[in-house]
Amino acid sequence: MFSLRRLSVLLFILQVVAAVNLWAQSSEVSGRIVDASQAAVSGAKVTLTRVETGDTRIENSSAEGYYTFPLLLPGTYDLKVQKDGFRPKV
Numbered sequence: 829m830f831s832l833r834r835l836s837v838l839l840f841i842l843q844v845v846a847a848v849n850l851w852a853q854s855s856e857v858s859g860r861i862v863d864a865s866q867a868a869v870s871g872a873k874v875t876l877t878r879v880e881t882g883d884t885r886i887e888n889s890s891a892e893g894y895y896t897f898p899l900l901l902p903g904t905y906d907l908k909v910q911k912d913g914f915r916p917k918v
Contacts, residue, residue, distance in 0.1 A: 858896035861889045861909055868893030872911040879904040 857876060861869040872889040876897045889895045910916045 854899045854901060856896060856898040856900060857905065857907065858894070861893045861895065861911075863914070869911055869914070872909050872914075875908045875910070876900075877906045877908070879906060 861872045861874070863869055868889075868891070870889055870891045870893060872893070872895075874887045874889060874895045874897075875884055876887075877884045878901070880903050885897055887895045887897060906918060908916060908918045
């Protein structure tokens with residue numbers, strides 16, 4: 829039979845494990861921006877907006893055209909890319 833102390837410790841451990849599992853549920857969005865000739869587009873402004881909350885994050889594409897948004901919560905997102913000389917894309 830479990831003592832009350834052992835049961836309390838077991839419940840605490842289960843709560844910590846559950847909290848870590850909930851916290852660990854994240855994703856990332858990444859990609860590469862290229863023009864019609866497949867050349868990298870550097871310095872493009874990339875805006876990621878979470879639809880449910882309206883929260884936004886902004887990154888600029890690298891010299892090779894890459895961008896990344898790490899540690900995202902599950903949800904629906906809109907991605908917008910802007911660069912002078914190009915039409916914005918959503």
